[in-house]
Amino acid sequence: MKTTLRQHLTAALLLLAGAATLPAQTGNVGDPLPSWNDGDARTALITFVTQVTTSGLPTFVAPVDRVATFDNDGTLWSEQPIYFQFQFALDRVKTLAPEHPEWQTQEPFNHLLAGDMQAFLAGGEKSLMTVLAVTHTGISTDEFQQVVKEWLATARHPKTGLPYNKMVFQPMLEVLAYLRANGFKTYIVSGGGVEFMRAFAQEAYGIPPEQVIGSQGKLKYELRDGQPVLVKLPEVQFIDDKEGKPAGIQTFIGRRPIAAFGNSDGDRQMLEWVTAGKGPRFGLIVHHTDAEREWAYDRKSPIGTLDAALDEAAEKKWTVVDMKKDWKTIYPAPPPPAPAPAAAPAPVTPPAK
């Protein structure tokens, strides 16, 4: 009994000590989360990391078990007005259209090519799957990676004018780096396509391909000109969303994470699964509240609906980030412009006579 009491006291003292050494002003040298304003969300995250990494505390977690999972769309990057992967598919239809003159009159392609999204969406899931099939399958995994990279290099978001892979959240990049600096292994667990995300996850987030879990089509192994390739088939193997997220975590990682980050009802089951484990746990929801710098949406949004998970967050004490209040910046600052070349000497004009 005595030992337990002392352990708890030690924990409390160490936590207080940890909290006391938080930089009073963010932006200080050494601040791991410079884009976060002081507030409950920031404090909760730092407290959790202190708890699990301070040896001697009863809440200490061995590095091998420090696993954190992140949703992608709406959690690590923006997702409006439509999921970026879907924008990729639409752009890809336009790129491929010259090879498919029949699409001009064939549903659902004709609606897309005419820019009539309402007519397209009226086709429901069937239209969507048709578009995903022609834009995401029938090519090898290597070719697909290349196509996605070319799209990221050239496409621009209609509202911000930014490349899509620059619309990642600076405060979340800091969370990823902060967790990794504290011995965490960081995974993406997303409803998005695994091959799509792997085309940029390493560069954008520092997350290597083997730590990206997503929805998957079946792959077919075959020899082409004697060389083996893996061809993406238009058949679903696994949908990594809602109940699929805990299943995907178990199938790919085989151990239960201790922290999970999401932003929508699609992340509910992942947060439940992660935070129901024994020992210290951390669940966080990014609430899109900033109509000016990003988008404001939650319960009624067709993309990234946050409704039941918002109620559950209150009940289960998950941390809710108020983007407008908690985040100093949304996207990373662009790299500084290259220094201007030395000014050319002013043209010499002959003195007026």
Next chain:
Amino acid sequence: MKTTLRQHLTAALLLLAGAATLPAQTGNVGDPLPSWNDGDARTALITFVTQVTTSGLPTFVAPVDRVATFDNDGTLWSEQPIYFQFQFALDRVKTLAPEHPEWQTQEPFNHLLAGDMQAFLAGGEKSLMTVLAVTHTGISTDEFQQVVKEWLATARHPKTGLPYNKMVFQPMLEVLAYLRANGFKTYIVSGGGVEFMRAFAQEAYGIPPEQVIGSQGKLKYELRDGQPVLVKLPEVQFIDDKEGKPAGIQTFIGRRPIAAFGNSDGDRQMLEWVTAGKGPRFGLIVHHTDAEREWAYDRKSPIGTLDAALDEAAEKKWTVVDMKKDWKTIYPAPPPPAPAPAAAPAPVTPPAK
């Protein structure tokens, strides 16, 4: 041109240097492969590792890309007279039988309980799937892990009398450790069940759950007494064998390994996929040639058939291990017995009168 020629010369010199520093006698202090006899297989493996880890060589591979994949049954542990996972299933049927009196007269359970394997096998795949369903599904992933661990702790192999997880190949344990010491990430890629292998892979091989890829059933997320669990369903999600192995590698790892180790026709496509990549590649097949210390089988064996892959190994220059010739030992030596208690003083016998 000059640089390229010089690079090749440097490579050749460094390789010669590397080969020259191989211990002349195995078993020396610092020998990474003490259970391997000198021979082509050992030399090929050490040459490959030297090639990819020596900076400055054109064959150098960055640590992040040093990925090696290993089949499990017949490559890392024995697989005769039947796959150990199947023996687990048979034993599990016997354990569960008292709760299922109907099995005494119900096919295929009646044959198993009567020990009539021929009658059981006559039922083909349907019988097998029925047994896998009752022994591997309907319980949570956590419960299943526990059941496998209990079986490993108590079951003994009929021929060797050893626990099944002690029938791992000592020379392959050395290969795993040698590769990891050289910056490789080691994965299992097996037709066996992923949850079955994860129950012992960390302890037996030092391979953590997230680096075990195997065949998978679907998982169902549900709440039991308010607590989330993942229940194993009797539906196949993915078969990680033959063509499935390259697909599993791509799906889970997302990059192509540079070395692969197998022992049967089920590993052909994995070895093709891995060794067809650019740069230095290594493929190895364990050929079971030791009827005395293990088992001898290849082209005609119903378990672990090695036929087409053996022909392809010759054609593609994969390394073939002759177990009888190349391996000094098969299984790890048992731990030394605990020191005997200090000898009790000899009983004092009264001197004969």
